[in-house]
Amino acid sequence: MSAYEAVIGLECHVQLATASKMFCGCPTDYAGAAPNTHVCPICFGMPGVLPVMNRTAIEYTLLTGLALNADIPEATKFDRKNYPYPDLVKGYQISQYDMPLVKGGSLEITVGDGPPRTIGLERVHLEEDTGKLTHVAGGSLVDFNRSGVPLMEMVSQPDLRTPAEARAYLQKLRAILRTLGVSGADMEKGQLRCDVNVSLRPVGETKLGTKVEVKNLNSFRAVFHSLEFEIARQTELLDKGERIQQETRGWIEDRGVTVTQRTKEEAHDYRYFPEPDLPPLFVERAWLAELRACLPELPDARAARYMRSFGLGAYDAEALCIDLVEADLFEATVAAGADAKKAANWIQNDVHRLRAESPDDGHVDARHLAELIGLLDSGKIGTSAARQVLPEIFRTGKSPSALVEELGLAQVSDTSELASAVRSALDANPTAVADYRAGKATAINFLKGQVMKATRGKANPQVVEDLLRHHLAS
């Protein structure tokens, strides 16, 4: 029934990887620390304290703006955003209202084999993170270790149309942030947090529908699935002729649903006004030029280089560059002598899967990967043996040749060694033999599979096939 188009915008909060907090000297490495150990009178909001801007946090935000080809106004300022909550020490958050550090900008996404699409950003501004509440029996506990950590808010234009595009946008954003080194951008660690805005409208309509905001999305999966759920929910309501309520909904991970958190009537009036404790900030053009000169090669440029220098297709190049670790591994593997296309294939498939499966984002040394590809190329091992060796490299960190030796996986091409396995396969499968001889050419594949199985994948498949043909022909 769905003749609707989804209009999606993302609001991301990015913790900056600065050594100290936004307005005081407290360290930001609070992960795993006991509650309220990374605090001082300033990030605790004690009476009489004053904020001082963290220059690095401002530079990181400007770098991000430059990477997104955004407009960086000369004049900017901080504002107070007022709302009471126990995790907000001062009763207001120092944020930016009408003069953000970064305006506009865009990034490019591709989904699958589709054409690239440009997604606009509305703004990027800098603010301070809040503390963290933990609800326990009989009350709530507040930990202010996170209070005052620099937080960059990045608001996209409502340019996204599908959950897959939203995911692609987040992946690209993460790749850019990691390339710049301004954030770990790890969603699971709360370094990248995301709210989505989604509305539906009939296909062809240009006016926007009523939007719903979904909060509490802590993973790429959650963003994707909550959008799928919300689009289905809104489609069903519209199909029934009902109206969508403008509201904020929360994603309930374990149930896979969104539920109402706050309706429009309960919306806050944040009473923004210029922060009187901080003078306006002027971003000198010379400063900006210095920062521009520090910009590293960004993911899009890197992908273009892979296409140009390594002859990769657009899809492969893009897929590699979206993940910094894999892109780095790719280049190092090629540098270690491997064929580029083969390296790209191995990384995107087997290495990617192994990294996803290993809890600690496991690691393979580029030289080992190059060596593995070399062993395969030279016929020393077969594909299936290589697939057995790779997880062992991940697990043990040993070199491929050592592992091939240890596991006895060297490819057997010697006809005399293989002859008995071939003979056994023929003897054990008279039906297949008869089929082949009756003209069913594919029956040979079954027999080949039997030989491979018997040799635990070590047999050279080409040699096995030649032997089989020889026997079957006689």
Next chain:
Amino acid sequence: MSNQELTRLSITALRDLLHRREASALEIARAHLERIEALDDTTVRSLLTVTRAHAEQQAQKADERIKAGEDSPLLGVPMILKDVMITNGIRTTAGSKILEHFTPIEDGTITRRLAEAGTVLLGKANMDEFAMGSSTENSAYWPTRNPWDLDRVPGGSSGGSAAAVGAEFAPFSLGTDTGGSIRQPAALCGVVGLKPTYGRVSRYGLIAFASSLDQIGPFTRTVEDTAIVLSAIAGHDKCDSTSLNASVPNYADELHKEPSLKGMRLALPREYFGVEGMEPAVDASIKQAIGELERLGATFEEVSLPHTQYGLATYYLIAPAECSANLARYDGVKYSSSVREPGANLWDVYEKTRGQCFGREVKRRIILGTYALSSGYYDAYYLKAQKVRTLIKRDFDQVFERFDAVVTPTSPNAAFELGAKTQDPLAMYLNDLFTIPTSLAGLPGISVPAGLANGLPVGLQIIGRALDESTVLRVAHAYEQATEWHNQRSRVAQL
């Protein structure tokens, strides 16, 4: 030297005494402490906390430094801080119930600078709650009284600091001025009070009322003493991003360079004279003072500061707006007092705590400010007020193109009786009519004793260019030295 004699002395005189080893810092501190303990409770009630042990320790340290040959202007000099300045390990209430049990874990920048200069902290002075008021009757603890007449108010909000210096409990104290809270009580208590240029003195450690206006400044009994204290507290602080990075002159030395006022061009803004509510006796004292300044060589011309009439309205939008945010942190969750009844949820705690622990004036201003910042009203109130603030500043800029300083009365009236204005906030606000425009413009202003109106002190205000405290002090000093008003002592001082 007797205690009575020691407590009469100015900073300059105490320093001479200490330098000649005729009295120790400890003796001087004890003389003041004994006077406070003997008199404060039964007279002005200027102090919320007396820090005897701390004072004796600091005095002993000062004596060691003096013994080691150190000679600096404030070494061993006792003083009092307004209880809005945080002090490490010493309760700091801001005159509010909500901070009744708050003990800071660090010193503010100025507290620290003064400690390093060797001053001796005697106690923390009473004030209007969160510096909101003009009579010190808004203190959550008790009203402070005027040392000249105990039935009258000392002014405010730094009434405790002003009364303490007027009562000779300390040669100097610090107060804070947001719309007149140093200059007005200085006038009403017959002492010298200076509000420096906004940004001249660090606000780090000053519990905020209105951040874009708050400024720390001294109360003393002589202009020279004010100059000495200002040199010690002024200067850039990297912990306060609004503090100005400008060099600090030795203000006291500058005073002696040029004692004459020959060639000094002074402006008399007509909006500050002949206004409704101006007491005739105050008016007469100020006219006399102007005559004295002319005799000293200054020239006068009447000018107009046309936006003066909007000062009060502008101030009562900007200051409450800022305070509505600044006071949001007192929510009963952290260091503040907390009202937690069984079964109460978070919002109950917020509402009960703030409802019971803030006074009427504080609540009034929080509500005013919240309203002025609300969506739909921001442009009409807060934004408009900021624009008028710019116009007021421009008024002064234009006058300062042709004049060295502006001279006005500090307050339209002398000290009034306790309770006279507590039921009429607007009448109370009018006390700051002449001090508010200077604050909005961020300019330095001083109040010096300029006569008595029916036996009560009158203050003369001298306003200068931004960062030109030197001229303000020079005019005030010349006037003071030519008159006897600073030698008049309050009734409590004579006890």
